[in-house]
Amino acid sequence: MMDEAALLKMTGISKSFLGVKALNDVNFTVNRGEVVGLVGENGAGKSTLMKVLSGIYMPDDGRILLEGEPVIFRGPRDAQNFGISTIHQELNLLPHLTVAENIFIQSLPQKRGVLDKKKLLKESQLLLDDLGFGVDPKTLVEDLTVGAQQMVEIAKALSFRSKMIIMDEPTSAITEQETVKLFEIIRSLKSKGIAIVYISHRMEEIYEICDRIIVLRDGRNAGEGLSSSLKPKEIVKMLVGREMTQIFPERERHDLDEVVMEVRNFSREGVFDNISFKLYKGEILGISGLMGSSRTELMESIFGLEHISQGQLFLNGEPVKIKSTSDAISRGIALVPEDRRKHGLINNFSVVQNVTLTTLRNISGFLQKINFKKEREITDRYIAQLSIKTPSGATIISNLSGGNQQKAIIARWLECKPRILILDEPTRGIDIGAKSEIYRIIHDLAAKGTSIIMISSELPEIIGMSDRILVMASGKITGEFSREEATPETIMLSATKGV
Amino acid sequence: MSDPNLSASQSSPQPIHKQGPPIGRWNIFSLLLKNKVLIALLLLCVFFSLSSEQFLRIDNILNVFLQSAIMGIIAIGMTYVVITAGIDLGVGSVVAVSGMIIAGMIISGIPVIAAILVGLVIGMGSGVINGFFITRFNMAPFIVTLGMMAAARSITLVYSDAQTISVYKDPFLQFLRMGNVLGVPVMILITAVLFIIANYVLSNTVFGRHVYAIGSNKKAAEVSGINVKRVEMMVYIIAGVLAGVGGLMMTARLGSGTPLAGVNLELMAIAAVVIGGSSLSGGRGTIFGTLIGVLLINVLNTGMNLMNISSHYQGLIMGSVILLAALIDSLSNKKSK
């Protein structure tokens, strides 16, 4: 495996943050034209290792050999100059600039000190054509979908003549078609001899695209192997340090008789149209559909974040008008949002402050004085329950790994103790161990009478968890299935109806 | 050159603004370490006390605090506004208008308490107007409060016909001006109480936490059930009421309502707030930092006067020091990344 021609060899890499050992003596090798899958639980150190490789962090210890030569990256530019580009977990494009400008932002072509627009457009068009990506280079990046933005990042990486492109959870926010497209591009890059490091929590993807798989656990190497010989079971064992037999909790049938919420004829001009459904007490209602089917918009309307042009909402048979999110919350509705960065995180707040944000009033006394002790206790409970990996509750949330941030946001909404809990892609970016923990919590809540609406693009999750499944396509409900009727095929068929 | 693409990816941990009990145990050393601007303030004091023997005299020290009183009260409101990522350019003019109207009403024989109440209500009203336009129509705070700045100044001039209204003899205002409790001037006392309350509210209450949350990520705050518009409205009302208090103090201090009272006061307050470590892009700042910022500006003012530095040069020096102090703060933040 570690042949002479290794493109990159990292040995003995260690990195600590304020006493947190994020990486501990990690070895990592990539060969030319190879797709390496990097997997590990939330907080295992994947992103940190890649940030060391892309020059963002200096390692405390260890060596990096590039094509046999020792190199030291003092900054991201260094790494780029050596042909290593990174597409980070959080995309970093400049939204108000055009595609072309973003691709060449670091080396905008100039003619006598003025931006050479012609050359800029021509060269970016060449790169985009090369990728087979049909977008006008004059488009503003903010008008692109996340998937398209990733393509721009890839084009940008190619503009540096990269030998290696790192993709940190690239598929966590893109549609299935975009994923297919991404994989095509990865294969074509590979055939050109460019190596890819591919980070994901989705096992199917790892197997589909990677040649070799490297597993990290708690900042150390936990094993590796060729994807042709390594079994998924073995990987899971390396990942979590034990065998995982069952991911979805056993769900006993129970009667759906008491309607807690009814949505009648919800419409919003150009977004969704004439949506009606009922939600029963103690039910887990899965909402499936492709991205862009307006599932998120529908839930935001129920939650009072967005307005509807028509329709009625009934809670326990009473017609209600929800005008704001605080309205929704006080009526017992909670929403774990899809976009963690925009709608969830308060970046410079600690974990504690993030977890208690919605429920502060409940733990404040005279004159709204916050009970600091209580908010710490509440948070510590969730840190234990959801195994949120953090030095303490006082840690600033932006220092947590992506998956652990997501768990903190879920904790915020669980603490509301809602009667209706809406979860929008709740397990995005979360590792298998934590996923099954979250499934168990959802299941237990439902068993105790909470009604759950769960939007998910992952079919196994939808099928494994839901009592009933609604499928949406282009703003309409195109299918409804009971747990027994639902199969991946029937769901996909409804999801592509009328698209 | 810094790389714009990577600035966001370095998962920049913002310095922790203490939200719990403000400064924990009053450990002077950790306080100094955390607050470089405080060091700058102390150095400045040392410098002035070496250059002028009058600097450390009790009446001069009281004078510095007196100078700081009005600016400090304005800066408190500004801190709240700035932490929500807003700005209030109108407060200087509101100081003038409410100060003037208080003076005018006292002259026309209205009981002083009623006059003061009207002055505060005017301050509050200005905040309601600002807040209304900003929250209702999503207008930029800069523009709305710039409008307030021009309008309130103009109302002052119209009301007073550009004349000064003297209320020197009013006994209550005299008490505010010269009275003291246990040797501490009343104005300083009022200011101190306001600082303590403002600090408590910002760092210990639900409202204070919401102020930070909105400045840090408005959309997420809204999704989390915070009534963003109401908090924003409150913040401008606080700034307005405090401007009313400032107007009262100004009129008491000068013994008259003057049409040009409070000119540039909003800018000095903003400078103090930023020197004190608040970020104009929101989410960061403390009342304690603002206090340091206010004191720094006024120590410098007083010190320069004591050293007989020509007023032509004073602006230059003041400008440089503000720049330097803000630079220290921004550098020490970068380090902690």
Ligand SMILES: Nc1ncnc2c1ncn2[C@@H]1O[C@H](COP(=O)(O)OP(=O)(O)OP(=O)(O)O)[C@@H](O)[C@H]1O
């Ligand atoms: N800037 C930082 N300051 C402090 N701690 C950090 C910082 N960056 C990462 N960490 C810590 O290092 C550990 C590894 O984090 P990393 O982001 O590499 O995890 P990951 O494997 O990418 O996880 P995920 O799958 O959730 O994205 C975590 O415990 C995290 O809290």
Ligand SMILES: [Mg+2]
């Ligand atoms: Mg990561």
